[in-house]
Amino acid sequence: METILQISNLTKKYGNLTAVKNLSFTIKKGNVYGILGPNGSGKSTTLGITLNVVNKTSGDFKWFDGTISTHEALKKVGAIIERPNFYPYMSAYKNLQLVCKIKGIDYSKIDEKLEVVGLTERKHSKFSTYSLGMKQRLAIASALLNDPEILILDEPTNGLDPQGIHQIRAIIQQIASQGTTILLASHLLDEVEKVCTHVVVLRKGEKLYSGRVDEMISSEGFFELKCEDEARLLQFLEQHPAIEKTIEKDGLITAFLNAPLSASEFNKQLVESGIYISHLVMRKESLEEQFLQLTDNN
Amino acid sequence: MFRLLNIELIKLLNNRASVILIIVYFALLSLISLIAVINFNIGPIDFHLAEQGIFNFPYIWHFNTFVAGLLKFFLLIVIVSMVANEYSNKTIKQNLIDGLSKKEWILSKVYTVLVFALISTLFVFIISLVLGLVFSSYTEPNIIFSDLEYLIAFFVKLFGFFCLGLFSGMLIKRSAFALGAVLVYFFFEIISYGILMAYYKGDDIIDRVYQFLPFKSLWNLIDEPFSRLGAAKAFASQVGEDLSYDYAVHWYEIAIVLGWSAIFIYFSYKLLLKRDL
Incomplete structure (x- = not known):
């Protein structure tokens, strides 16, 4: 199976604090991965490093077998991290145009993806007028724009109301069913249990378990x-x-x-x-x- | 390059505050032409500024670039906020995640700044040309197109100044504080210069040191043009003062400012490389 992301011996220190400790795992195409861990276990830091926004202390990661540079690889990745970050003074449509420009794709996908997340009617409203749930859905639309090889979602339902959580989960399940590789970081276990095939468990920056979800629940009951x-x-x-x-x-x-x-x-x-x-x-x-x-x- | 500029333009032109400031800036630049209508009429003295020779070629290049240079603070607001807002909206993080490299990100800002400086220069060139053609006593082509180095100096001055704004925004990450920091440093440089000049009277050591500092080097690019006016010269010779002064644009002045620009861009990039967002 094709390797999408390989992390080997990754370490990140913030001063005295070690946020990620000697972490290694591999993401293969077609699986849905969950990164589980309590708050502060290094989930976001790990994703941040692979997404070029946090500097690693030591170790290495390779996108797509290391054949292309990180920022080129990221054009084939769709990712949302924690809060949705967009230009508040621009409309959803304009914001997505900007993402298209950065990823080097044309505008034709914008309407299609806005339809997927149900924001078509509000596409010309300014981002600052959106509710948190809408912002999060726009972030997903933005991450899907390039039909990514892998979709990375960091706490996608954080801070949402029950309807919002339900909508986001439905969208994730729909995307997963189409065979897109997904990496989902969460501390919500039922969320991971429902959609993920593989799981990596972190605690204080260390890997406790990585493997299939059904093997993790290995007891006979x-x-x-x-x-x-x-x-x-x-x-x-x-x-x-x-x-x-x-x-x-x-x-x-x-x-x-x-x-x-x-x-x-x-x-x-x-x-x-x-x-x-x-x-x-x-x-x-x-x-x-x-x-x-x-x-x-x- | 055009892709990066295009990205930056989408960000800028959809921001109403930036657009208004840019429009105000260019409106103020055009207002230079209003100097032409300044007309004192006190009893027997009929003073028409446009007829005092300020719009004569090639002096007009010097005068207009100097006055236009004072307006650059308007664009500083736009530039500082276009950098600092990326931090406060965390969109810089999203830009990088979406696949812009850190180098491309800095370059997109530098290109934008370059375009601002270029358009301003072009704008001043056209206004001066029109004003000169209307009011100048000399309109021979070889006189019109002499002393154009003031436009080069103007371009370099704006570019250097905007790079300073860029760096300040990158360093401080909050528009208001970044602007404040630039202003505080500006006054620090002026005041310390004034004090030291008074202290070392008659010695040019301070000038020799200060010519290497950011604001003084920007200032040195285009010397003040007023003492060069016919009226001022006439007045000076009456009181027996010799105002012969070196007004020229020197290559080393340009080199110092370009050096600062390079330093500002380089350290903006280093900051971005080093930071965890």
């Missing part, structure tokens, strides 16, 4: 159980070969699996042992639980 005769159930669970451990809390027994076992098969085994339960739910750990485990344990 767990059962939540309730039973009148708790003692017998617990005894059964203890002897069961597929159960790793059990936790009892507020009358709810959680049994963690270490081997695949379906809920119906498990229920059958219980009945055969003469145990009748009143509550059985099989769940997998969410990305959020995995993420919290990863970031807390270190």
